[in-house]
Amino acid sequence: MCARQTRPVTRTDVAREAGVSTAVVSYVVNNDPGHVSEATRARVRDAIRRLGYRPNASARALKTGQTGLIGLVVPEVLNPYYAEFVEALDRAASERGSSILLGLTHKDPEGEEKTVRSLVARGVDSLIYQCDFNDEKAYRMGGDSMPRVLLDRSEPLPGLVTVGADSTGGARQVVEHLVGHGHRRIGYVGGRMVGRKSDLRLAAWRQVMAEHHLDAPEPVLTDWSREGGYRSVGDLMDRDDPPTAIFAGSDFTAVGVLQALHDRGLQVPGDVAVASFDGTADSAYTYPALTTVRQPFDEMAGRAVDLLAEDGRAPQSTVFPMALVVRSSCGC
Amino acid sequence: MCARQTRPVTRTDVAREAGVSTAVVSYVVNNDPGHVSEATRARVRDAIRRLGYRPNASARALKTGQTGLIGLVVPEVLNPYYAEFVEALDRAASERGSSILLGLTHKDPEGEEKTVRSLVARGVDSLIYQCDFNDEKAYRMGGDSMPRVLLDRSEPLPGLVTVGADSTGGARQVVEHLVGHGHRRIGYVGGRMVGRKSDLRLAAWRQVMAEHHLDAPEPVLTDWSREGGYRSVGDLMDRDDPPTAIFAGSDFTAVGVLQALHDRGLQVPGDVAVASFDGTADSAYTYPALTTVRQPFDEMAGRAVDLLAEDGRAPQSTVFPMALVVRSSCGC
DNA sequence: TTGAAAGCGTTACCAC
DNA sequence: GTGGTAACGCTTTCAA
Numbered sequence: 001m002c003a004r005q006t007r008p009v010t011r012t013d014v015a016r017e018a019g020v021s022t023a024v025v026s027y028v029v030n031n032d033p034g035h036v037s038e039a040t041r042a043r044v045r046d047a048i049r050r051l052g053y054r055p056n057a058s059a060r061a062l063k064t065g066q067t068g069l070i071g072l073v074v075p076e077v078l079n080p081y082y083a084e085f086v087e088a089l090d091r092a093a094s095e096r097g098s099s100i101l102l103g104l105t106h107k108d109p110e111g112e113e114k115t116v117r118s119l120v121a122r123g124v125d126s127l128i129y130q131c132d133f134n135d136e137k138a139y140r141m142g143g144d145s146m147p148r149v150l151l152d153r154s155e156p157l158p159g160l161v162t163v164g165a166d167s168t169g170g171a172r173q174v175v176e177h178l179v180g181h182g183h184r185r186i187g188y189v190g191g192r193m194v195g196r197k198s199d200l201r202l203a204a205w206r207q208v209m210a211e212h213h214l215d216a217p218e219p220v221l222t223d224w225s226r227e228g229g230y231r232s233v234g235d236l237m238d239r240d241d242p243p244t245a246i247f248a249g250s251d252f253t254a255v256g257v258l259q260a261l262h263d264r265g266l267q268v269p270g271d272v273a274v275a276s277f278d279g280t281a282d283s284a285y286t287y288p289a290l291t292t293v294r295q296p297f298d299e300m301a302g303r304a305v306d307l308l309a310e311d312g313r314a315p316q317s318t319v320f321p322m323a324l325v326v327r328s329s330c331g332c
Numbered sequence: 333m334c335a336r337q338t339r340p341v342t343r344t345d346v347a348r349e350a351g352v353s354t355a356v357v358s359y360v361v362n363n364d365p366g367h368v369s370e371a372t373r374a375r376v377r378d379a380i381r382r383l384g385y386r387p388n389a390s391a392r393a394l395k396t397g398q399t400g401l402i403g404l405v406v407p408e409v410l411n412p413y414y415a416e417f418v419e420a421l422d423r424a425a426s427e428r429g430s431s432i433l434l435g436l437t438h439k440d441p442e443g444e445e446k447t448v449r450s451l452v453a454r455g456v457d458s459l460i461y462q463c464d465f466n467d468e469k470a471y472r473m474g475g476d477s478m479p480r481v482l483l484d485r486s487e488p489l490p491g492l493v494t495v496g497a498d499s500t501g502g503a504r505q506v507v508e509h510l511v512g513h514g515h516r517r518i519g520y521v522g523g524r525m526v527g528r529k530s531d532l533r534l535a536a537w538r539q540v541m542a543e544h545h546l547d548a549p550e551p552v553l554t555d556w557s558r559e560g561g562y563r564s565v566g567d568l569m570d571r572d573d574p575p576t577a578i579f580a581g582s583d584f585t586a587v588g589v590l591q592a593l594h595d596r597g598l599q600v601p602g603d604v605a606v607a608s609f610d611g612t613a614d615s616a617y618t619y620p621a622l623t624t625v626r627q628p629f630d631e632m633a634g635r636a637v638d639l640l641a642e643d644g645r646a647p648q649s650t651v652f653p654m655a656l657v658v659r660s661s662c663g664c
Numbered sequence: 665t666t667g668a669a670a671g672c673g674t675t676a677c678c679a680c
Numbered sequence: 681g682t683g684g685t686a687a688c689g690c691t692t693t694c695a696a
Contacts, residue, residue, distance in 0.1 A: 023684075036682075058391075062388070076419060078613050087410055091438065099450065102422060122401070123390050124430055340689095355691085396691070667694100670692090672694100675691105676686095
């Protein structure tokens with residue numbers, strides 16, 4: 001009735017049990033259409049159930065050369081920004097029959113290289129990069145034989161496959177909105193860019209200010225963290241003419257900004273308005289709730305996984321629009 | 333100089349290049365000690381480098397029966413509570429030479445079963461469960477042949493391997509702290525337990541109240557989300573004698589509670605004190621910063637991965653203490 | 665210290 | 681429709 005031994009059931013056992021060859025079992029397991037008669041198919045299915053047979057993933061992978069694993073390189077998952085990507089990518093991957101092999105770098109710059117190496121060694125079919133440092137280097141490390149995409153890039157990168165959001169358009173919407181509230185002194189707080197040339201948000205902020213003939217105060221550049229946001233408020237508010245509104249380069253930054261503002265006894269949006277960037281889930285639960293522009297997480301994730309499946313190694317760049325989410329931190 | 337074809341380099345190629353047998357290549361790759369002379373070793377390493385050889389993970393896994401993959405079943409990663417676990421587990425796993433294969437259920441109750449099935453089909457060596465529903469059922473699904481641990485369990489479960497935190501002790505610390513501030517009406521807000529018998533936090537709160545001869549107001553049970561926390565505040569504060577302090581069953585819940593309190597124009601901790609449970613990173617960045625008890629994420633993660641490695645199928649239960657983190661939401 | 669060779673569980677080509 | 685069987689790339693025993 002039940003197997004005495006723990007030896008795993010193989011396709012050979014099933015074949016014997018069903019009185020067919022191993023090839024037929026393979027056909028049935030892989031739903032090979034038309035190849036096998038209904039009667040046989042049923043018999044095999046039955047044997048599979050009776051024996052509790054489970055195909056061996058490693059054997060299949062060895063034979064087909066495909067593991068169904070997508071390696072995801074991402075700094076951390078405690079930052080909701082990355083968490084949004086991870087969730088969206090997991091959904092996209094599983095809809096398409098793949099799984100995500102997590103490669104957290106834990107924000108360690110050299111962890112990136114280690115992570116990629118480990119992912120490749122585990123036999124991932126493809127790679128998605130969502131990282132901050134040494135982008136192109138890490139990207140190359142994947143090896144040219146493997147489909148890979150660089151996520152969260154707003155601009156095409158020569159020779160690379162990228163997917164991203166229209167950061168410029170998004171940032172413009174935020175700053176325009178703040179200007180629309182009548183603010184004239186709008187400060188910018190964000191992190192320093194590490195692996196990229198420039199910060200499109202910063203540039204867009206400058207540009208919108210200029211278009212409205214407004215002076216852009218000196219931006220505060222810190223690191224992309226809540227702590228960074230917190231610290232930046234001193235720099236910004238201790239000036240002779242502090243801003244009446246702050247554009248934070250990320251929701252995460254804004255969380256720190258908000259706390260620092262509260263600690264100084266300033267009202268938001270009464271004394272200072274705040275708006276930010278990313279539209280992560282937690283931006284709705286700050287106090288006050290953040291006005292922000294939402295990243296198209298699902299669209300980017302879906303596209304990224306599709307590109308991998310297309311095996312597309314032709315360099316190309318996809319950019320999705322961002323949408324303004326109006327809440328109360330701006331004064332609406 | 334460079335390979336014309338894209339055919340992947342195998343151990344056979346390396347053997348030929350180095351003028352040795354494939355077995356020797358294997359010895360070198362796996363650092364088999366003493367088995368091969370320094371000269372040969374160097375020759376092989378050289379050939380490996382020249383050819384750019386990378387061992388094939390699937391073939392190795394097929395042969396050894398080990399993939400080095402740990403399946404992690406977890407509802408979501410956007411909730412910082414789970415994100416803390418994911419980060420800690422990833423760290424623990426990679427320190428021990430394994431990788432985490434992510435199995436997000438996306439809070440879909442039936443997703444749990446699908447997720448486990450998918451993880452097993454991908455050939456994980458072992459399974460870690462960090463989930464809310466149908467615990468034991470999902471646990472059994474892993475199959476008895478596979479090492480697996482149920483994470484985040486404060487009490488032993490007959491026949492299962494569990495790792496958790498001392499929730500009772502943690503909750504007691506929080507409530508005692510609130511009592512120490514002179515509060516007499518301390519409310520409880522938390523989620524409903526789904527896969528478990530009872531909520532130890534709730535019980536501990538009741539007990540501490542009783543020990544101090546304090547009446548425990550009717551607890552508010554909602555779901556474990558920011559939204560749930562937000563909604564619960566109405567239930568609690570519209571009473572005839574609203575509490576002067578609130579114990580939230582999780583930081584996530586507390587975030588919603590805080591926002592609702594602010595929206596009602598109540599000061600924290602002035603009008604109402606708040607303290608919570610979990611000690612996730614974001615609890616330091618609410619307004620005001622939350623007093624909470626911290627889960628021993630790293631300890632639990634490390635222990636969980638160790639238990640898997642020990643192949644320990646003997647049911648056992650490990651519980652780590654929780655530590656009070658005093659910040660400003662309690663009125664300190 | 666090194667090599668030959670037997671599988672590991674599949675898939676898929678080719679005969680029947 | 682069905683079955684035989686040669687790989688896939690690796691580990692490991694056993695002999696040399």
